[in-house]
Amino acid sequence: MKATQNKTAQIVSWTAYPAVIAFGLILHGLLLNLGYPLQVSTYIPIILGAVIITFLEHKFPYRKEWLPNTSDVKNDLTFIVLVQVILPRLLSFFVAIMLLGYLKTKGVTLDRYWPHHYPPFIQAILMVLSADFLRYWLHRASHKWYPLWRLHAVHHSPHKLYWVNVGRFHPIEEALQFLFDALPFIILGVSEEVLAIYFVFYAINGFFQHCNIELRLGFLNYIISGPELHRWHHSFIIKESNRNYGNNLIIWDLLFGTWFLPKDRETETLGLKNREYPLDFVNQMRTPFIKGIDQGYL
Numbered sequence: 126m127k128a129t130q131n132k133t134a135q136i137v138s139w140t141a142y143p144a145v146i147a148f149g150l151i152l153h154g155l156l157l158n159l160g161y162p163l164q165v166s167t168y169i170p171i172i173l174g175a176v177i178i179t180f181l182e183h184k185f186p187y188r189k190e191w192l193p194n195t196s197d198v199k200n201d202l203t204f205i206v207l208v209q210v211i212l213p214r215l216l217s218f219f220v221a222i223m224l225l226g227y228l229k230t231k232g233v234t235l236d237r238y239w240p241h242h243y244p245p246f247i248q249a250i251l252m253v254l255s256a257d258f259l260r261y262w263l264h265r266a267s268h269k270w271y272p273l274w275r276l277h278a279v280h281h282s283p284h285k286l287y288w289v290n291v292g293r294f295h296p297i298e299e300a301l302q303f304l305f306d307a308l309p310f311i312i313l314g315v316s317e318e319v320l321a322i323y324f325v326f327y328a329i330n331g332f333f334q335h336c337n338i339e340l341r342l343g344f345l346n347y348i349i350s351g352p353e354l355h356r357w358h359h360s361f362i363i364k365e366s367n368r369n370y371g372n373n374l375i376i377w378d379l380l381f382g383t384w385f386l387p388k389d390r391e392t393e394t395l396g397l398k399n400r401e402y403p404l405d406f407v408n409q410m411r412t413p414f415i416k417g418i419d420q421g422y423l
């Protein structure tokens with residue numbers, strides 16, 4: 126019985142990532158073809174992806190002690206709803222739409238700088254590549270420059286990793302990320318159809334990146350910023366956490382010398398230098414403004 130369980134765990138560790146990502150993207154295309162609205166076709170695969178990943182975390186945990194308790198989940202869900210769902214919508218409306226309107230009145234259109242005639246899937250790949258390049262440098266700066274680290278420390282505060290804490294970002298940092306990974310593409314006039322493909326991949330990949338599932342990505346660790354790499358990015362040891370900045374892809378880390386995946390050991394302690402750093406949503410709204418609360422950068 127144990128041997129069968131081990132075999133299943135092994136199969137899951139190698140297949141879960143590609144299977145769920147493919148499932149999400151194929152389902153998204155299928156729902157669109159069946160005539161469902163874009164929002165429905167985008168959120169259904171993401172929600173199903175989250176359900177599958179939650180099940181796998183409980184069935185095949187990487188570390189049993191990293192399974193979240195009710196208070197962790199409550200705080201993380203507050204971050205997801207307010208910072209990841211509501212805030213980007215407000216930003217899209219107030220910043221992107223207003224900016225686009227303003228540019229139009231000035232006769233400025235930047236549409237010609239994007240290959241709108243390419244198939245949507247190819248455009249989405251181009252978007253992942255370029256958005257990740259911009260996010261790589263924002264992320265690297267967030268670990269090296271104290272004013273940005275104060276905001277980014279919120280994301281590094283948990284002492285364990287599981288998929289729901291993917292959304293733990295201070296709203297000011299989330300707004301900065303929006304300037305780097307959504308706004309340029311909205312200004313370039315990238316279609317909603319392409320943005321939706323990008324978003325399905327971005328969301329499910331993000332869940333996996335933080336997940337507590339025993340996974341092996343093999344050669345994908347040279348392309349995708351997956352959980353094996355990202356756990357090192359959350360290490361308590363600063364010279365380990367100042368690696369693997371990739372948001373969706375890891376290729377920019379490979380190119381700029383920050384790729385890190387030791388073969389002979391596993392991640393140990395996670396989180397910030399300040400072990401007393403508050404972990405609840407309300408307190409984390411003000412921690413970036415408390416001078417010297419965590420010096421775990423550089």
Ligand SMILES: [Zn+2]
Nearest residue numbers: 264268277358
């Ligand atoms: Zn970071």
